[in-house]
Amino acid sequence: MPDPIQFAHRGAPAERVRGNTLRAFVAALRGGAQGLESDVRLTADGVPVLLHGAGRVHGRPVRSLSRAELPEHVPSLADLWQRCGSRFELALDMADPDAAAAVVELARRNDALPRLWLTYWKLPTLARWRRRWPEVKLVYATMFGVPDRLLRRTTARAVAAGVDALNLHHRLIGRNTATTVHDAGLRLFAWGLRGPVHAGGVLARGVDGVFVDRLAQK
Numbered sequence: 001m002p003d004p005i006q007f008a009h010r011g012a013p014a015e016r017v018r019g020n021t022l023r024a025f026v027a028a029l030r031g032g033a034q035g036l037e038s039d040v041r042l043t044a045d046g047v048p049v050l051l052h053g054a055g056r057v058h059g060r061p062v063r064s065l066s067r068a069e070l071p072e073h074v075p076s077l078a079d080l081w082q083r084c085g086s087r088f089e090l091a092l093d094m095a096d097p098d099a100a101a102a103v104v105e106l107a108r109r110n111d112a113l114p115r116l117w118l119t120y121w122k123l124p125t126l127a128r129w130r131r132r133w134p135e136v137k138l139v140y141a142t143m144f145g146v147p148d149r150l151l152r153r154t155t156a157r158a159v160a161a162g163v164d165a166l167n168l169h170h171r172l173i174g175r176n177t178a179t180t181v182h183d184a185g186l187r188l189f190a191w192g193l194r195g196p197v198h199a200g201g202v203l204a205r206g207v208d209g210v211f212v213d214r215l216a217q218k
Contacts, residue, residue, distance in 0.1 A: 004208055004210065005034045005089050005189075005209035005210075006033050006034050006199075006209075006215075007033065007034070007035040007036060007189075007209060007210065007212070008024075008025075008212065009191075009212060009213050010038060010052055011023075011028045012028050012033065012213055012214050014027060018073055019052065020039075020051065020052050021073050022080065022083050025038075025080060026083065028215060029084055032215060032216065033088075033215055034088065034089055035089030035091060035115075035117075036088060036090050037090075037093070038051075038052065038090075039051060039052045039055075039092070040077060040093070040094060040103060041062045041099060042062070042102060043062055043063070043067045044063060044065055045066045047066075047067040048076065048078075048106065049067065049070060049076050050074070050076070051074055055095055055096070057069075057071065057074070063096065078110075081110040081112060086110045086112035086115065090116055090117065091139065091209075091211070092116070097125055100129060107136075114135075117139050117164075117165070118137070119138075119139040119141050120138075121141050123158065123163070124161070126161045126162065127161040127162055130161065130162030130163075138162065138163045139163065139166070139189065140158045140163045140165070140166050140167065141191070142166075142167070152180060155186060158184075159185065159186065163186065164187060165189055166186055166187075166188055167211075168189070169190070170190040170192050170198075170201070170210075173188070173205055174205070175205060177205065178206030178207055178208075179206070187209065188206070188208055188209075189207060189209040189211065190210050190211070193212045194213050194214060195212050195216070198212070199212055
């Protein structure tokens with residue numbers, strides 16, 4: 001397996017830096033993050049934008065607003081790759097699954113497909129994406145506990161859907177979780193981590209990537 005990937009969740013914003021902005025993303029990459037993470041949503045005029053939370057701006061759903069109507073601090077996916085290049089891993093939580101086609105097309109144009117991870121919580125949707133885009137990396141994320149006795153079944157279902165990785169809350173990762181996931185040919189990611197020190201425990205248990213809210217201070 002390759003070295004673990006440190007994804008900066010929302011850009012792992014520093015104090016007084018707004019998360020999920022180009023400023024945060026640029027700082028995260030300069031600070032040593034190998035990857036970035038964001039939610040992605042589609043505007044009314046079909047532009048994938050990076051926005052965490054409920055997907056509303058000024059009380060209105062992003063899907064009802066054009067790109068031009070969004071605040072300046074909300075970057076588009078194209079803005080991110082234009083500003084930062086594409087030589088980093090990018091995990092996109094598909095808060096709006098209808099954005100997938102536009103995201104994949106943009107990634108293709110920016111030579112970013114080999115480093116793109118699309119994350120979603122419904123396996124049938126991920127299976128459809130696998131059939132449509134065999135070259136894209138897919139991540140099955142779950143908010144729910146997966147008892148050890150069910151992990152093999154969950155992993156088998158993910159393999160059948162064509163998924164590349166599981167993303168579990170760090171508290172669900174036990175001593176044998178990574179072995180079970182790796183034996184099935186999948187990678188294992190961990191989310192919900194505050195920072196590098198907090199991530200050390202799951203890294204020691206063999207995970208392949210962590211989503212952190214803070215980066216190590218240089």
